[in-house]
Amino acid sequence: MKQFLSRNPSTQIIDSLRKDNDKGRPWTLMEKIFLGLTPQQYLSQAMSNPLNWIFAVIFLIGFPVLIGRYIFGLSWAVGDPYDNAWGLFLAFGLFGMVPLSSSGFQLGSAVEVFGRHDFEPIERLGILNGILGYFFAVMFLMVDLGQPWRLPYPMVVSWGPEAVLFLVAWHVATYLSVQAAETSTAFFEWMGWPAGKTFVKKMALGLAVAGIILSTLHQGALGALSTYAPGKVHPLWYSASFQWLYFFVSSLPGGLCMVIVVSTIAVKTMGWRCDGTFKNSLSKLQIALAKGASMGLITYLTIRLIGIAHDNKWAYLGTGWGAWWMFEIGFGVVLSMILLTAGIRNNSVTLVRMGAWTTIIGVVLNRLNVYMFTFNWQQGHVHIPPIREIIITVTVYSVYIVTYRAILYRWPILFKWKTRYSEYAVLEPTPAAIAEAEAASSK
């Protein structure tokens, strides 16, 4: 796309309801889907992007394997892991992706509840990152469940309300609807349905508060799930009293850093799609997010250490698992904190971005350690997922990236949607100009 635009600088990429010329005729849905290019132009720019060829190879190998998992059964993909019933699909896809998606509730509440309107340019990205992460966590669940067609059973057929997973199921389902409502404002703008947006905006505070409640509980619940297996998770990764707090607290920097990473990728690979407000405020906002993340990380480090001290587990640090634990904490938490705080102090967005990467790697590594690598550690072997399980995981994650990119290309997430023909003359309309225009249009 970047190359295409440099060759065709006059192309108008759709960022508005109506066309510039042609008397301001509204764009058709087809035109919006192809971003205002002809299908031929769209295809040629897609073909010239090497990333798409990588995805093509992944899908060519991955989709047959994914279909094979449903035809030949789970064992064909994952083997018979009786002692490690939860493998990569859940340890990475569910337990890893959900904390990185806590950005939705954090940015939603920063703007709507705490009135931090300076975060508005990145609020929609945070919320989109939230809903896509949850949605694809459910997709991973659909791959992992023995009978995925029974997914609605805990809601409608048979209730097991004393189970933590029951709470997770209900919360994730409810929270997906909350986030769908929050994200719909961008969709309504894109489709040109202002009434829908107005309706949702009136619920903004309620939705944001519902997001805080649901997120506190289900992020914690994902950790509480491991308290069913106290002897199976390695003691360094387990604390009876802190387990759910580990998961909740680490999800906070995880989600914020995911937004830093995604917004960095967006501005570097699809700069044409980001508007001036987004680009100009990005460094400042990323550093502000890093401040939040570093406070989350220090809290997380403190409770991880208190957890060890509380149960007096220091002796385990001398073992091989102890070295692995020190790597997880050293790389994912301590190094991240150093990079983030150095970035904040020196106003260096590069350091902040590096720290964001190490943070999200640390959070995902922690989830893999709790539910996969250290699980049933006393049996003396580490569960390594078989190749088809890895291929399917990479495939589903690639679908996630492609979907994410497709939405960022089209919906007004990184840019402001222009609703009126007359606005085009003004490059950066002032709020007053918009209010004036709105007032004029309502007459």
Add this chain to the structure above:
Amino acid sequence: MIERRDFLKGCLACGVTAATVSVASGKAMAAGSFEGYPDAMGVLVDLTRCVGCRSCEAACNAEQKLPEPDLAFDDTSVFSDKRRTTEKAYTVVNKYQVADKETLFRKIQCNHCTEPACLSSCFVNAYTKTKEGAVIYNAKVCVGCRNCMIACPFNIPAYSYSSPLNPLVKKCIFCYDTRLKDGKPPACVDICPQQVMTFGRRADLIKLGHDRIQANPAKYVDKLYGEKAVGGTSWMYLSSVDFDKVGFDGHIQNEPIISNVKDFLGFVPMVLSIWPALFTGVHLLATKNKDGHHDHEEGDHQ
């Protein structure tokens, strides 16, 4: 300032959410101090009597109509590995070399906990602890999340991973359908030539177990495994050596597994009742006197 109508709407949205999810905590609060059905049956297993003939494995295979095993039931080469229960074998016997001369065999199967972890972790309530003492499984509602396999402190439930359309949890059900509900002992107990296993009311078996220890304190370790472990199990064990040496988890907790989860579940009602008021309150404070707070409602970029 926030408009009152919007504020009420916000409260309503939170309230609906809270009502939806608060059921999650109710039942769990009640569980945890259950001492078992008074007439629950159990089995007392005396490890010192077992000779490793594996006839219990064969009887279980026939009773539960399980597939042919890879190796015949009289093949002792299986003892070279430590096996676990699988989708094809609900019970297996393992061999332990505990001293130079002494060999012990240990049969494993579902221990039928008084407060089963599989049951309390199941989000569709597929498990039932029957009044006869069996932990049975409802294949019709199982979604296949395999949380029961994660939760079981004895690593018992297996899963028929190979079935594409109807994979299910596979575990011992105490021969509930075919025997236990009519008061009969399970197939493995019936067949045993060594009387390793004694079938009876759990309460009586606890007494019997302690009597046997008292009658022969030199022979037995002074512990009835399963009397207290994870809140008590219907199957209990006597051994001549430390239970750790014959594959048991000697450090297993005495509290039922559900008690580990209560810290978290106890926090749920607090979040549901305090968070809405706390955060809407913070909103009112944080946005007080901020001009143009709600300007963005009129269609500009968030």
